[in-house]
Structures are given as structure tokens and as C-alpha cells.
Amino acid sequence: MRVSKRASGALAVGAAFALVASGCSSGNNDGGDAGASSDGAIVIDGTQPENPLVPANTTETGGGAIIDWMWSGLVEYPNNGGAPQNLLAESIETSDSKVFKIKIKQNTKFHDGTTVKAESFVKAWNWAAYGPNGAQNASFFSDIQGFDEVYTEDPDGPDGPQKAPEPKAKDMSGLKVVDDWNFEVTLNAPTAVFPTKLGYSAFVPLPDAFFSTTPAEFGKKPIGNGPVKLVSWQDDVEIKLTRFDDYSLRDKMKIKDVTVKIYQDDTAAYNDLLAGNLDFQQQVPVSALAGDKWKTDLAERAMSSTTPSTGIIAFPIYDKRFQNPKLRKAISLSIDRQAITDKIFFGTRKPADSWANPLTPGAEPGNCTSCKFDVAEAKKLYAESGGFQGKLTLSYNADASHKEWMEAVAQQIKTNLGIDAVAVGVPTFAVFRANINAYKMTGAYRAGWQQDYPDVENWINPLYVTGGSSNDGKYSNPQVDALSKEATAAPSLEEAHKKFAEAVKLIDQDVPSMPIYFGGQQSGHSEKIKKLELTNVGELDITSVEL
Amino acid sequence: MGRYLLRRLLQLVPVFIGTTFLIYWLVWSVPGDPFAGKCGDRGCPPNYRAMMTEKYNLDESIWVQYASYMKNLLQGDFGITFGGREISDIIATSYPNTLKLAVVALAIEAVIGLGAGILTGLRRNGFLDNLVLVSTLFLIALPVFVIGFVLQWLLGVKWGIINPTVSNEMRFSELIVPGFVLGSASMAYIARVARTSIAENRRADYVRTAIAKGLPMRRVVGVHLLRNSLIPVVTLLGTDLGALMGGAIVTEGIFGINGIGRQVLRSIVTKESATVVGIVVVLVLVYLIMNLVVDLLYAALDPRIRYE
Numbered sequence: 002m003r004v005s006k007r008a009s010g011a012l013a014v015g016a017a018f019a020l021v022a023s024g025c026s027s028g029n030n031d032g033g034d035a036g037a038s039s040d041g042a043i044v045i046d047g048t049q050p051e052n053p054l055v056p057a058n059t060t061e062t063g064g065g066a067i068i069d070w071m072w073s074g075l076v077e078y079p080n081n082g083g084a085p086q087n088l089l090a091e092s093i094e095t096s097d098s099k100v101f102k103i104k105i106k107q108n109t110k111f112h113d114g115t116t117v118k119a120e121s122f123v124k125a126w127n128w129a130a131y132g133p134n135g136a137q138n139a140s141f142f143s144d145i146q147g148f149d150e151v152y153t154e155d156p157d158g159p160d161g162p163q164k165a166p167e168p169k170a171k172d173m174s175g176l177k178v179v180d181d182w183n184f185e186v187t188l189n190a191p192t193a194v195f196p197t198k199l200g201y202s203a204f205v206p207l208p209d210a211f212f213s214t215t216p217a218e219f220g221k222k223p224i225g226n227g228p229v230k231l232v233s234w235q236d237d238v239e240i241k242l243t244r245f246d247d248y249s250l251r252d253k254m255k256i257k258d259v260t261v262k263i264y265q266d267d268t269a270a271y272n273d274l275l276a277g278n279l280d281f282q283q284q285v286p287v288s289a290l291a292g293d294k295w296k297t298d299l300a301e302r303a304m305s306s307t308t309p310s311t312g313i314i315a316f317p318i319y320d321k322r323f324q325n326p327k328l329r330k331a332i333s334l335s336i337d338r339q340a341i342t343d344k345i346f347f348g349t350r351k352p353a354d355s356w357a358n359p360l361t362p363g364a365e366p367g368n369c370t371s372c373k374f375d376v377a378e379a380k381k382l383y384a385e386s387g388g389f390q391g392k393l394t395l396s397y398n399a400d401a402s403h404k405e406w407m408e409a410v411a412q413q414i415k416t417n418l419g420i421d422a423v424a425v426g427v428p429t430f431a432v433f434r435a436n437i438n439a440y441k442m443t444g445a446y447r448a449g450w451q452q453d454y455p456d457v458e459n460w461i462n463p464l465y466v467t468g469g470s471s472n473d474g475k476y477s478n479p480q481v482d483a484l485s486k487e488a489t490a491a492p493s494l495e496e497a498h499k500k501f502a503e504a505v506k507l508i509d510q511d512v513p514s515m516p517i518y519f520g521g522q523q524s525g526h527s528e529k530i531k532k533l534e535l536t537n538v539g540e541l542d543i544t545s546v547e548l
Numbered sequence: 549m550g551r552y553l554l555r556r557l558l559q560l561v562p563v564f565i566g567t568t569f570l571i572y573w574l575v576w577s578v579p580g581d582p583f584a585g586k587c588g589d590r591g592c593p594p595n596y597r598a599m600m601t602e603k604y605n606l607d608e609s610i611w612v613q614y615a616s617y618m619k620n621l622l623q624g625d626f627g628i629t630f631g632g633r634e635i636s637d638i639i640a641t642s643y644p645n646t647l648k649l650a651v652v653a654l655a656i657e658a659v660i661g662l663g664a665g666i667l668t669g670l671r672r673n674g675f676l677d678n679l680v681l682v683s684t685l686f687l688i689a690l691p692v693f694v695i696g697f698v699l700q701w702l703l704g705v706k707w708g709i710i711n712p713t714v715s716n717e718m719r720f721s722e723l724i725v726p727g728f729v730l731g732s733a734s735m736a737y738i739a740r741v742a743r744t745s746i747a748e749n750r751r752a753d754y755v756r757t758a759i760a761k762g763l764p765m766r767r768v769v770g771v772h773l774l775r776n777s778l779i780p781v782v783t784l785l786g787t788d789l790g791a792l793m794g795g796a797i798v799t800e801g802i803f804g805i806n807g808i809g810r811q812v813l814r815s816i817v818t819k820e821s822a823t824v825v826g827i828v829v830v831l832v833l834v835y836l837i838m839n840l841v842v843d844l845l846y847a848a849l850d851p852r853i854r855y856e
Contacts, residue, residue, distance in 0.1 A: 052631045060592075135599030137592055154594055165598055217632045236633060236641065237806045238716050264713075265810040266801040268697070272712035273804070275705045400817070429817060431580035438581075 041548040042258035043280040043530065045541060046270040049237050049263045053220020055211075056202045057129030057136040065202065066283075066540045067240060067261065071112075071225035072205040073250050075103065075122075076196060078455055078537040080545075082309070082360050084494075085197050085455070088250055089117065089206070089226075091182075093199070098191040098492050104183050110247045111208040112230035119184035121206035123176045127151070128212070129203060132168050138203035140470060141453075144195060146175030146187045191490040193497045194458045201454050228254050228544050237263055252544050259543055271525075274299075280527040281541050287402050290347055290523060299525045308539050309360045310451035310520035311353055314395060314410065317442040318513060319475045327386035329512040332393075332445075333371040334379035335417035336410055342518050345406045349523055353516035356460065356505050358450075360519075363457030363498035368505055371512045376417045383418050392421045394444030398433040399426030403447055410517065437473045448473065448514065455537060456494070457501050461485055465508050476513035480504075549847075552855035556843070560836050567832045568621075568825055572614050575821040582606070582630065582819040600630065617822060621829070627822040629815070635826045638811055643830060646807035648718055649799070650792040652727030657735035658785055665742020665781070670769065672747055680743070684736035692795075696729040696802040713804035730799040734788050738781055745777040752776075775849055782849065786842030790835035 050064030056072060059065050075090040087093065091104040109117045128134055130142035132152040142148055150170040175187035188195060198204065206226060211219045223231055228248045232241040240261040244254040262279065264270040267286040273279040275298055285303075289295040296303045316323045323329065338352035354372050357364035383389075395411050397403040407424040414422040425444070427433040436442055450471070452459045463469045466485045467477040481504050488500030522539045534545040583597045601607050605616060620627060626635035664684075668677040687695070703725060704712030714722045749755060750773065758768045797809030808827050815823035847853045 050631075132595045133599070135593075135596040137596050139593050139595060152595065165595060220632075235716070236638070237810070263806075264804055265806075266804065269700075269713050269802060269804040272700055272705050276708060276712045278711055278713070429580055431582065431817070431819070435579075435581045 038255040038546075038548045039257065041256040041529075042260065043256060043527075043546060043548075044260045044262050044278065045281040046267075046274075046279055046283060047240065047261035047263055050240075053217045054223040055136075055216045055220045056205045056207075057125070057138045057141075058216065058220075059202065060137045063263075067242075068202050068205075068223075068225070069536070069538075069540055070227055070229050070242065070259075070543050071223060071231065072202060072227045073225075073248075074200050074202070074205045075105070076200040078200050080534050080536055080542055082362075082455060082537050084362055085200050088200075090199075093196050095196075098193045098195070098490070099188050101186045101188075101195065102179075102183065103186060106250070107182050109226060109249055111206075111210075111226045112224045112245055113208055113210055114247075115208050115210075116181075117206050117208075117226050118181045119178045120181070121208065122204075123172075123178050123184055124212060125207035126176060126204065127172045128207070130173055131171060132165060134216075136203075141198065141201060141203045142173070144188045144190075144192050144198075145173050146189050147173035148175075148189070150174070191492065193491050193494050194454075194456045194489070197456045197458075197494075198454050228252075229259060232258075237265075239263060254544050255547050256543075271295075274525050274527065277527055277529075280530055281533070282525050283522065283539065283541065285523050285525050290349060293347065295523060295525065302526050302528065304524045304526070304535075305349070306522045306524070306535055306539060307351065307360060308451070308520035308522050309358045309455065309537070310449065311358050311516050312350070312406075312518045312520065313353075313448040313450060313514050313516050314407075314445050315448040315474045315514035316445050316476075316512075317440070317474050318477075319440050320443060322389065322391075323445075325386045326511050327382045328389060329515075330371045331379045331383035331386060331418060332414055332420070333512050333515040334373060334375045334382070336413050336515065336517065337374045338372065338517055339374065340413075341406055341409050345409055346518065346521070350518040350521040353518050356508060356516060357457045358452065358460065358519055360455075361452055361457055361460060362455050363494070363501060364460065365502055365505070368502070368509060369516055370509055372516055379417060389418075389420050392423060392444075395422060395424045395446070396427055396433065396436075396442065396444060397424065397447040398428075398430040400429050406517070407447060440473075440475065442474075445515075451520070451538075457498055458489060461501055461504060461508075462489065465504075465513060474513055476511070478507060478511055481507050481511075549855050553840075553844075556840050560833075563836060564829075564832060565618075568618070568829055569614060571828050572617065572821050572825050573610060575816060575819060575824045576610050576613070578816065578819055580819065604630070613821070617825065621826075626826040629820055629823055630818060635823050638823065639808075639826055639830060642806055642808045642811050642827075645718055645805055646793050646796050646800070646809070649723055649726055649730060649796055649805060649807060650789055652720070652723045653731030653734075653792050654785065654789055656724070656727050657731035657738055657788070661735040661738030662742050662781060664739040666746060666769075666774070668739070669743040669746025669750065669777075672743075677743075680739055684739050687732045687736040690732075692729060692733065693798050693802065695732055696726075696799055699725055699729060700802055716806070718805070726799050726803040726805065729802070730792055730796055734784070734792070738784055741784060742777065742781050745780050746773060749773055749777045778849055779846060782845050783842055786838045786845070787835070789838050790831065793834060794831055 047066065048063030050059070050067060051061050052058055052064065054064055054068055056068050059068055073088050075088065075093070076085040077088040078085050089105050089109065091106050094102045105117065105119060111117060126142055129136045130139055130148055130151050132139070139152055147170065151168045151173055153165045153168050177185045179185060208224050210224050221234065228245055229242040230245045232243050234240045242259040242261065244257050267284070268288060270279060270282050271286050271289055274282050285295045289298065316329055318324060342348060342350045342352045353369065355364060355366050355368045359366040393414065395407050397407045404426060411422040411424040414420050427436070437446060450460065450464060462485055463471045465472060465476055465481060467482050484500055484504035488497045488504060491497035491500055526533060529548055530546060532545065532547040534542045536542045583592045583600060605613050617627065626639065628634055664680045668680045671677065700712050703709045710725055711722065714726060755768060755773055758772050793808065796807055797813060800807040800809040812824055812827055847855055
């Protein structure tokens with residue numbers, strides 16, 4: 002999950018799915034002018050990366066986009082959202098979903114001219130997983146055998162006086178380099194979804210240069226293996242990228258230079274887009290969405306896409322008042338999601354009707370029966386549940402635009418069930434998250450989920466399994482846990498998806514949270530760009546740009 | 549004069565320590581854990597938090613944190629941000645931009661504001677006087693961001709006369725519109741203060757004497773009247789430089805200027821006390837020095853004022 006760090010925080014989720022954008026983007030779509038493209042340059046909108054650019058330590062969209070362009074991983078997620086395909090991997094073979102034999106393509110290069118070898122992966126993953134390095138994405142490696150020995154937990158939490166003990170080992174025992182082009186990964190337990198995860202940016206290879214300097218130094222002048230390389234990075238001003246001519250994994254970039262201009266305010270970027278000074282803005286500002294102003298402004302250069310993210314309102318199940326599933330279901334049924342997406346989001350988002358985002362492989366559309374709008378049933382269940390005493394608070398972080406829809410939800414619950422529901426804004430995301438992390442919520446709260454990798458597993462295990470990394474409401478159902486465990490360990494993805502579907506049926510009965518809307522993205526591009534596509538997370542696919 | 553200057557300079561020391569501590573304490577008291585929201589809805593792994601907490605002494609008391617910060621500051625070390633950037637670098641790149649913007653704003657408000665004030669002060673109740681009265685009222689009433697967005701949209705997007713945002717080179721021509729936006733409210737105040745001051749002094753004895761002596765009108769106004777009427781205006785202008793720099797946050801955001809406003813906002817949100825204090829320390833120095841300069845200017849403008 003990457004979080005958007007634009008100061009104005011317009012839309013918390015800044016990424017999206019690819020509905021091939023070119024189709025709706027340009028009237029005279031003849032593929033562009035090859036001559037203009039080959040040495041062409043574009044300027045696109047971005048935010049200042051929060052940390053030096055180290056893939057395993059980047060969890061926000063500003064730096065994440067640059068990393069996605071500068072690196073190519075073992076597998077890639079196609080722009081149309083389909084199943085992952087091998088990119089740097091020649092083959093990924095397994096017989097039991099526990100031991101994976103990975104063969105990489107020979108003689109591909111890093112931007113500094115060194116060769117990408119099996120070792121480049123193993124060393125990078127070991128660095129990211131090693132606890133004392135403090136990488137933000139360390140938990141992605143927890144599937145791999147020996148992770149427990151390199152990553153130790155602080156026994157009394159980060160605030161306690163004790164420190165995490167020194168890990169016993171520096172390298173994970175589950176990673177073995179066979180030769181320059183082959184390595185073997187052994188997992189703790191069979192995990193069918195593991196090859197899918199490999200497309201996430203935490204799993205990219207790192208050049209030797211990374212290990213001979215500090216991560217902070219490396220991150221200022223990062224060296225990747227992707228279609229573009231870094232030219233210069235001027236903090237808070239711009240990041241200049243240029244085509245990597247030795248790139249051989251798939252199509253080279255058709256244009257030459259990309260400048261990521263760093264904006265503090267998305268309205269400023271939007272005005273530059275209208276004035277022709279900016280060639281691409283991934284998300285137009287909220288102010289331009291009202292009354293479809295952006296469509297009038299940009300005409301055929303306006304691009305609407307849906308994103309694999311869901312806006313959710315979660316229940317603190319550790320609070321006694323929220324432990325009755327009938328009550329939770331009654332509340333969920335009393336919300337008219339269609340009205341909210343139409344009136345508050347001007348139709349730019351879709352009402353949620355399934356537990357996993359339907360764009361995700363393995364997700365089943367319409368499997369959230371508690372997402373319907375059924376006041377009669379809601380009232381009936383509410384009466385059976387014994388009602389709700391006191392004030393029902395719906396909290397949200399007030400530093401991003403959540404106020405309107407959270408208030409609408411509160412109003413609907415109030416009108417339809419007679420509960421004294423009220424939306425409460427918490428000033429900042431930091432305070433809001435601190436309360437959630439400390440299990441101190443006294444009412445329902447806004448949550449959101451954007452998939453890390455395209456598989457239904459990413460929508461169940463972290464959110465609804467006991468002890469899941471983002472199961473903040475402490476929802477726990479032993480049957481769901483058992484089914485998810487079976488699903489995760491299934492030998493093939495099809496079987497895994499079937500088991501997850503069964504688990505979702507149980508989750509649907511328990512209503513641990515309320516999916517409200519599916520994310521959407523509204524982008525715009527300049528007249529200069531004749532053709533472009535968005536990636537599966539809604540970032541610009543820079544290799545697709547033609548002028 | 550020398551002793552006065554020395555006394556004033558010594559006064560800067562406690563003010564400096566007091567303001568830095570207050571600001572450090574205020575940012576420190578902003579509720580929330582700096583790493584709670586940093587990694588999105590997933591939360592940061594405990595090891596990352598432990599590493600950062602240790603690196604930035606976040607588990608120590610505010611006194612220890614502040615003392616170690618001041619110790620480093622006095623040695624010229626502003627510290628680093630949570631993202632690992634040198635705060636001195638941030639100050640070095642963002643300050644000149646904000647200063648340029650503020651100086652342009654100051655120049656615009658001095659020239660237009662003072663000009664309008666003098667003209668209307670000398671010829672009260674005419675058409676021009678009423679026009680200035682109404683337009684200054686308009687500028688004072690409108691919030692800066694409204695003026696900024698409207699001008700940016702009209703001039704930048706609709707008519708295409710200017711670029712909607714300022715480029716990295718920060719050319720003077722690009723700063724005229726942002727400078728006007730930033731200085732618009734102060735400009736209105738200066739016009740009004742100058743008008744009142746001149747209108748009042750117009751009836752003063754020394755002006756009547758000067759006219760009676762048969763001095764040419766240009767000399768009466770330019771030397772006698774203006775010099776005495778400028779004191780309140782200089783006070784406004786002098787303190788305004790600091791106010792403009794600190795208050796440029798909205799203008800910087802609208803026109804995409806890489807100034808101190810965005811850095812302060814970002815660091816308050818992420819609870820980076822060191823960055824906020826580092827930037828504000830320099831701002832406090834600007835305020836203090838400008839105040840001193842204004843006080844010294846009084847003596848130059850008004851012969852009745854002498855510093856011992």
C-alpha cells in the first residue's frame with residue numbers, strides 16, 4: 002500500500018488500474034509520429050519522494066512511481082490488469098509452491114553497465130529483510146524461509162525500553178544462488194501467490210553499487226535496470242529521467258526525456274496542464290471534478306479509469322458494542338452507496354458490491370451481500386440485534402477530502418436506523434493512524450485499501466485474518482483463518498481463489514467492515530501526447546508514450 | 549548610537565533562545581506519532597520505527613532533544629530530516645526563493661502603495677481618492693488565495709499572458725504576478741496609511757511655514773512633507789518583509805514556488821521539529837534585524853529622534 006504524500010492530500014489513494022487510456026484519449030489515434038517521439042521530451046506531475054529512492058524503503062506514491070519506472074522486476078503486471086507475466090524472469094518453476102526455481106534472462110544491464118545476476122536479487126532481498134536495516138517493506142519477505150532469523154521483533158514495542166535483539170543470521174536460509182542466472186527460493190509454507198508478489202517493487206534487484214555505499218547515498222542517485230535512468234534530482238523542484246538505451250526486456254521508451262516536475266499543490270499542476278506546460282497529470286484536483294469541469298477543460302484529453310482500491314469503513318470489533326454481526330450488517334445495509342458515489346463523487350467512483358476489488362484476479366463481483374441498500378432488512382436486523390446505545394462516531398482524517406462522504410454515510414445511518422450517528426474528523430492522518438494502531442477507536446472509522454499486488458489474497462489475508470498486518474479492528478473468525486490458510490497454501494492459484502471465495506462468504510456474514518466505494522482516477526494529458534497507457538496501478542506507463 | 553545598537557543586538561539573544569524553544573516545544577506537542585501515518589494504512593514495521601526513534605532521539609524528553617538540537621545548531625549543524633536530507637540544504641535552496649518573492653512583493657507594495665497614498669493624500673476627496681479608497685477596500689476584503697487563483701486562471705490559463713507557475717530559475721518577470729498577489733493586502737494598507745499621514749501633515753505648521761517662505765511646492769512635498777510622513781509607512785514596510793516571507797505559504801503553493809512555506813507545512817505535518825525550527829530561526833533573525841533597521845531609520849527620517 003502506497004500512500005500519497007501531496008501536501009494538499011486531495012485524494013488519499015493516488016493510484017489506479019489500467020483501462021487502456023489511449024482508446025479514449027485521442028480522436029486521431031494513429032500511433033503518433035515516430036520522428037517526433039524518438040527524441041521527444043515530456044514533463045509530468047509528481048511529488049517529492051519522501052526518502053532516498055531505495056525500492057524496499059519506499060511506500061509512498063511520489064517515490065514509488067519513479068522506482069516503478071527505473072526498475073524492472075522478475076514479473077510485471079500487464080496494464081489490462083490480467084495475470085502477471087515474466088519480465089526479467091526467464092522462468093519461475095515450482096512443483097509444490099514452496100520451493101521456486103527462478104531463472105533470469107541473461108546479460109541484461111543495470112544503468113551503470115553492470116550485469117543483472119541472480120546474486121543481485123538475493124543480496125537485495127537479504128538487505129531488505131535484515132531487521133536492523135529498518136526497511137519499510139521488510140514484511141514482504143516474511144514468506145521466505147529464515148526470515149525469522151534475520152528480522153527480530155522488539156519485545157516490548159518501539160516505545161518500550163528494550164531494543165530488538167540482534168538477529169541470529171544476516172542472510173535468509175531460504176535464498177540460494179545456483180549460478181549467475183539461477184537462484185532458488187524456499188518458503189516457510191506453500192504459497193501459490195508468491196510469484197505474483199514478485200512484481201511488487203520491493204522485490205527488484207540492486208546493483209553492486211548499492212552495497213558499496215550507504216542506502217541514503219545510493220538513493221540520491223539510484224541505479225536501476227528499468228527503461229529509464231536518472232539524470233538528476235533537484236529536491237522539491239524536478240527529477241530528470243532519460244531513456245536507458247541498453248534496455249532489452251521489452252519495448253524501449255519511444256520518447257527520450259521525462260522530467261518529473263514536483264508540485265506542492267495539485268491545482269497549480271492542473272493549471273500548468275491547461276496552459277500546456279505540463280504533459281501529464283495522474284490525478285486532477287478535486288476542485289476540477291465538481292460539475293465535470295475537468296471534462297470541459299480537457300475534452301478528449303480527459304481520461305477516466307477505475308483503480309484497484311476500495312474505500313472502506315471498518316468496525317473496531319475489540320469494542321464490545323460492535324461485536325454483534327447483526328448490528329454491523331444492519332448498519333452496512335442502511336447505507337445507499339449509489340447515492341454517495343453519484344452525489345458526492347460525481348460518479349467518478351463506483352459503489353462497492355464485493356469484498357475484494359473486482360479488478361483483482363480471483364475477486365468475485367457482487368459477493369458482498371451486506372453492501373446492498375435494503376432499509377427494511379436493515380431495520381429488521383437492527384431490531385433483532387437489540388439496537389445501539391449512545392453515539393455512533395464515524396472517524397476520518399480531516400487532512401484529506403473524506404469529510405463529505407463520511408458525513409453522508411452518517412446521515413444515512415441516522416435517517417434509516419435512527420442511530421445517533423455523527424462523522425468526526427481527526428486533524429491529521431498521523432494522529433488518526435496512531436489511534437487505530439493503538440486499538441483506541443471508539444467507533445467506526447474510515448479505512449482504505451489499495452492492493453500491493455493483483456491477487457484476491459492481498460484483499461483477505463492482511464485485512465480479515467487473525468493477526469493480519471492491517472486487521473486493525475481485530476476481527477477474528479477461526480473458520481475464515483482456516484480457509485484462508487488452506488487457500489494461501491493451495492498448490493495452484495485457481496484452487497487458492499476457490500478457497501478464498503469460501504472464506505469471503507463467511508466474512509460476508511460477519512461484516513467486519515463496510516466496503517463503500519471502488520476507487521477511480523481522473524487523469525489528463527497535453528495535446529502533445531498522442532498515445533499513452535496507464536499501468537495496473539494507474540501510473541503513466543512511460544514506455545507507451547508517443548508524441 | 550553605538551551603545552544603542554549594542555544593546556539592541558544583545559536583546560536578540562534571549563529573544564532568539566525563547567522563540568526557538570517555543571517553536572520546538574509547539575511542534576513537539578503536535579499530537580500524533582511521526583511514523584504512525586508515514587507508511588500508509590498498513591503502518592510502518594516495528595524495526596523501521598525503532599531505528600528512526602533511536603536515530604532522532606525521539607524517546608528522550610523534550611529538554612534533552614532541545615538541548616542536543618541547540619548544541620548542534622550553535623556549531624552550525626541544522627540536522628537532517630526524517631527523509632535524510634540536510635536541513636541546511638533545504639534552507640539554502642528555499643530561502644533565496646522566498647526572499648526574492650518577498651522583495652518583489654515589497655517593491656510592488658512600496659511603489660504602488662506609496663504612490664497611491666501620496667497622490668490621494670495631496671488631493672483628497674477627488675475621483676482618484678475615491679477610486680483608491682474603493683480598490684484598496686476590495687484588496688483588503690479579498691483573501692490572498694482568491695486573488696491568487698483568479699489572477700493565475702485569468703492571466704495564466706485563460707489569456708495565456710503568463711505561465712501559471714513560476715519556473716525554477718525564478719526570473720523577475722515571472723515573480724511580478726505572485727509578488728502582486730502576496731503584497732496586495734499590505735499594499736492597500738500602505739496606501740491608506742500614507743494617505744492619512746500625508747493629509748495630516750499637510751496641515752502641519754512646518755508645511756505652512758515652508759509654503760509661506762515661498763519654497764517651490766515640489767520641495768515642500770518632496771523634502772519636508774514626505775520625510776515626516778514616511779515614519780508609519782516605513783514601520784509597516786520594515787516589519788512586512790518578515791511577514792511576507794512567513795506568510796508566503798499560500799502564494800508559494802498557488803504558483804508552485806519552492807520556498808520555505810512548503811517546507812514548514814510539510815515538516816509540521818510530519819512532526820520534524822528540527823526542520824521547522826531551522827527555518828523559523830532564520831525567519832526570526834529576519835524579523836529582529838528588520839525591526840532594528842526600521843528603528844534606526846526613524847532617526848534618519850525624523851531629526852527629533854535620537855538614540856543614546
